[in-house]
Amino acid sequence: MLEDLGFEVIDNLPLSLLGRLLDGPPLSHPLALGLDVRNRDFSTDALIDAIDRLAQRSELRLQVLYLDCDEDELVRRYSETRRRHPLAPADSLLPGIARERELLVPVRARADVLLDSSGLSPHDLRAEIEHWFAPPEGRTLAVTIHSFSYKRGLPRGLDLVIDCRFLRNPHWDAALRPLDGRDARVDAHVAGDPRFDGFFTSMCDFVVPLLPAYHAEGKTHLSIGFGCTGGQHRSVAVTERLAKALAKEGWQVSKRHRELERRAGTGVSSAARGQVA
Structure with missing residues (x-):
């Protein structure tokens, strides 16, 4: 959806590569980075530090989007896709979901946009993304x-x-x-x-x-x-x-x-x- 709005999108970028990415050639398009607990070097403190450092750079306009969802919907989605939760031991979903929620509390509090996707159809989600991130023109x-x-x-x-x-x-x-x-x-x-x-x-x-x-x-x-x-x-x-x-x-x-x-x-x-x- 963000790519459709003209963003360059990189998902699951290791945090250790973030500085190298932004210090490279000037960006020709707005950049969207997907960062979550799947990252091999992920830590809440490291992510918050990176957000705070980037927010101090005058040439950048930083927004943090936090995608949320209620527990029952998450369980349904994981069950439908048959994917394991990255923090779930022995395929047990609920402990992994609870651990992820607790881990991301500081990130959620730091978010500029909090989007609850529970019950949203793909069209509804697209409308929300366009509302927050479509260029004004x-x-x-x-x-x-x-x-x-x-x-x-x-x-x-x-x-x-x-x-x-x-x-x-x-x-x-x-x-x-x-x-x-x-x-x-x-x-x-x-x-x-x-x-x-x-x-x-x-x-x-x-x-x-x-x-x-x-x-x-x-x-x-x-x-x-x-x-x-x-x-x-x-x-x-x-x-x-x-x-x-x-x-x-x-x-x-x-x-x-x-x-x-x-x-x-x-x-x-x-x-x-x-x-x-």
């Missing part, structure tokens, strides 16, 4: 529209939340119950609610003027959430409609249907993209 406003079930709580990081539970519910129609809001029949059922047209028009009149204002203020990512009871019909249909409307206006739009993705066993979001006006 290349930044655009990306809009992500989420559908979700209130039973499972709100998705992380929403800027605007709109409740769709007042709309007519396709769940009570046996023919529509197995379908979801991407189906034309479900969409027609939801849009057939006498309250829908006024709601959707008012909602667009509210959202659309905000986008250029947020963009002008330097915001690079806006998350809008639509919730309903099950996250399958009403919120999905409204998400689909708004994504199409904003893409037609020229905004970069992505949509994520959390409950549908969960049931399908995938975290990949679908996207409808346009040019930023």
Whole structure:
């Protein structure tokens, strides 16, 4: 993701080589270094000392990004990839994760940007990276529209939340119950609610003027959430409609249907993209 933003990226660089790298030829691109406990000469004190020394160099602009994640998600990721934790003895994950957390406490405290990746899809993570590290001249406003079930709580990081539970519910129609809001029949059922047209028009009149204002203020990512009871019909249909409307206006739009993705066993979001006006 950082390479896509124009960074030269070096992962797992031994700390002993850091000085030689930065004292070499002038950098033609911003530089991103991946440093963690895998480094053969890694120590917390050495890393903190290196950060402090680099921060004193007037020709450098240093930022420390700390990627965090909750324990359950880390266990799931290691289990899916079948990778051993570098600090885990005898393939036991939890002691290794606990040891790593304790070891990196001073680094976490020293970070300029703390990014919790728990529950983030690749698209969500990319949006966060772009928010913090995209060059100002290349930044655009990306809009992500989420559908979700209130039973499972709100998705992380929403800027605007709109409740769709007042709309007519396709769940009570046996023919529509197995379908979801991407189906034309479900969409027609939801849009057939006498309250829908006024709601959707008012909602667009509210959202659309905000986008250029947020963009002008330097915001690079806006998350809008639509919730309903099950996250399958009403919120999905409204998400689909708004994504199409904003893409037609020229905004970069992505949509994520959390409950549908969960049931399908995938975290990949679908996207409808346009040019930023």
